[in-house]
Amino acid sequence: MQKKIFFLIFLTILFLNIYSQNNEIIKKQDTNSLIKGIFYPNCVFYEIFVQSFYDTNNDGIGDIKGVVKKLDYLSNLGIQAIWLMPINPSPSYHKYDITDYCNIHPDYGTINDFKTLVKEAHKRDIKIIIDLVVNHTSSNHPWFVEASKGKGNKYHDYYVWSTDKAIFSKEPYHWHFLKDSLGNEIRDEKYYGFFWHGMPDLNYDNEELRKEIINIGKFWLKDINIDGFRLDAVRFFYPEEEIKKNYRWWQQFRREMDNVKTNFFMVGEIWGEDTVVAPFLTKGINAGFNFDLSYAIINAANKQVDNGLIEKVIKIRSLYKSYEPDFIDAIFLTNHDQDRVMSELQNNIDKAKVAASLLLTLPGSPFIYYGEEIGMRGKKPDELIREPMIWDYDNKEKGQTYWEEALYSTSRTIVPVSAQLNDSNSIFNHYKKLIGFRKKSKALTLGDIKSTDLKNINVISFYREFENESLLVICNLSKKEQIIYLSELASKYNKLVFSTKGGVEIIDNKIVVPAYANLIFKK
Template identity: 45%
Template sequence: MKIYLPILFLFVLALQTSCSHSTETKVENHWPHAGITYEIFVQSFYDSNGDGIGDFNGVAKKIDHVKELGANAIWFMPIMPSPSYHKYDVTDYKAIHPDYGTMDDFKNMLEVAHSKDIKVVIDLIINHTSSEHPWFVESRKGRDNPYRDYYVWAQKDTIADFLNKKTITLDSDNIRQWHDPGVGEDFYYGFFIGGMPDLNFDNPKVREEIYEIGRFWLEEIGVDGFRLDAAKHIFPDDRAEDNHAFWKEFRSEMTKIKPDVYLVGEVYDMKEVVAPYLPGLPALFNFDFHYTLLKAYEEEDGMLLAKNQKEILDFYQQISDEFIDATFSSNHDQPRLLNSLGGNPRKLKQAITILMSMPGAPYLYYGEEIGMLGKKPDENIREPFLWDIKANDTGRTTWIEAEYSIDDMVTPLAIQKSMSTSFFNHYREVIKLRNSNRALALGDLSLYEEELAKPLMAYYRSYKEQQLFVVHNLSDQTLSIDAPKDFDKVLFTLGLGSLDDMVIDLPPYSTLILSKD
């Protein structure tokens, strides 16, 4: 009899890892300020028509998965017509990519999501368009074309010193920003690649076009908000104040259409650069959280993450007390989390426990909840979701041949659902814990100030009358710590952490959350 290796492995893991919490309390929806958003790459999610590509009818069919997991919203990676598989170069801002279905299919999916109290946020890519967008096709025809000024153009001799720019940024390893369209002496600006020419936001007509696109999706279609790609690059880096001003204007225009519109921005930089965007983009991705989490495991330095997160939260509080800290453990641009953690399943379970027990509005990347794998190039961290074993998986997409997330390496969701110790059931359990305890979702963060072993991460979460003490052991050694006074009730344990006579024992990669009676 053939033994299914990933299943056997999870059974062995069950002997090492347990997850439980006491008292059943009411599950609440804290979105957007502290709710949970699930990121979906439609192309890889669920294929409803057998063409090998995920689609919105497939998403509609699987909304219950998002609901069962405990997420409150979905963020869709780009969904508009585009010549590329990732669709970050748009050719039509008011349409759905035909591979994903029709606008009616999208509206139906939206209705299903809203009926289950799940919000929908779509990627809006306005820093640039595709070079095949009708605006750019017209723009490149000549200096007198009415669309010429929709993009940034310059004569070759005026930008000679910039043609071979070698600057590498955090969010782009492209070394050329000025591109030759092959139709004269003028070059156009494209921060990322030549196929993505930057729009000219000094042109009021361009800004009005963008606001009209926002109105279309919010008012006519009914989405709940936007994830704003490359928000730092609307204007070049040396025009940061213009970037800040634009996003304030954008937010003002969007709130005229939908007062509670949700806007989350991608500003990939250190906190001092990120913070000034908050007045325009009230939610911003916390890239520091992701990378510091990984560094904390690499260096077995538990308080590194807790201290860094406290510092960021206090810093942002000085800018705006309404900011939304969009934390995440992985996304479509980074290697899959389990790969980044050296394939250690105990670390994966603990990492999501850390994410869910910290302040913020967490984002989950599709497939992370079943331990999907993937490394660069990007296509391989966006591989098809495994709903069932391959022979039974009629909805698994086939647009790419998976290299990492294959049946021999990843246990499909259908099997994990029936296993109490699976990744999926752990994710669901720890999300439920968070959504059932306001201190974890909404509470303040205070650091544990006493001396403790370096691999330990310890902090308090407080909301009104509820106070919790959280401690994680980020090492492969068993460690102990004295429980703070009066914290004598075990709310949650991962990895057989225990409390005995006010002493906390923490086996490798274990977590304990205590409350006061």
């Protein structure tokens, strides 16, 4: 008995020792990055559709080398991390149906190109995360090709099958027959493909499959040295009735990834309200994209009135906190699945600037969709919200992509990058100024948010605070100048430290805020 106790004490000491060593390593790394002002993943992200970004071999299709070539452009804008939409081999242009998880699509380049990208990005203190699309594979994936051979095959159970006719009639769009080489249906059993028959869903009850996915995660994090994942279609890993299994799977995945990398980040596409997102955050996915907030920001910029945005942010954050004290909120305006923010705002540059001002002063990790910083337009269908980035007039820039003909964003409708860089009034420079200020401010980067008692229906205002830095942010949503009467508390914030417009007047306890202006005051 005594022996057993001694042994237990020994184990405990050993464990505590290892634990504190690990903790020290983490602390050391964190301090180093904090000194350099890198708060990853609390930082500004940029979402890239490689296909449309920059082309280096003149086939009209963007590639990994093209992203390398434009790292200095992104650095100049102030970007601190990049999310690449899927880069793996796939039969589709968007590549959300993957046939090989550990390789690069030949149109985009090679795994060595990708390693160069990671190295070059890290040199510039830019982190890289990639899309991990593992709710489903392509129906051309070797696993599914094998699985289709029938029940005896090892890979059959990697996917979800059924012969239950009651289920088929309940969910007719999600269940599919296999087809033979002549295209005739093989009517033994159906497989589950939530999105369409070309994307069969993976079966996360299969332990071997889980191991494969975990190994894929480790390959990218450890061997290729990326900094995290954007997780596709998180809600669909299990059906709604088995949602707890879904939470537990992500907790397992997180634990496994924590073993190979400190300071890695997972942001999930959990398309739903805050109550849907929150449970995934408990010891699981670090952040979920805040779709509700994105609609609210665009709505405020569109209607030019305070729509209770700040109360909404505070409510969502307190819910997230109750599930996970270390939660991160991933905030954005629009992504590759939505009409572009510029089109949502009737191509009004001033409104787009207001939306950017809100995005880049609110708490969370802001994600910018490529082209938003130059005001690119686009409405569904999907191809037209993923149009080629506009670098110069009349395709003068060598790397201009042309894999599709653009309908919304051309150098005739959008002022290209080349012309915006040196125009201090451009939307590009609006983004750049805001990002530059945010990066230097711990209050904006890490601080919490509080509402104010300032009353003006056309203005959104809030406090951001961290340690001894305390800011008052004021955003005039409207096309008219607005007068704000300062309360006793607000009047203590009397140093203007940031402004997107000149002509700000402060008289006694009254501020005249120019149209569409974003102002930040310090105590």
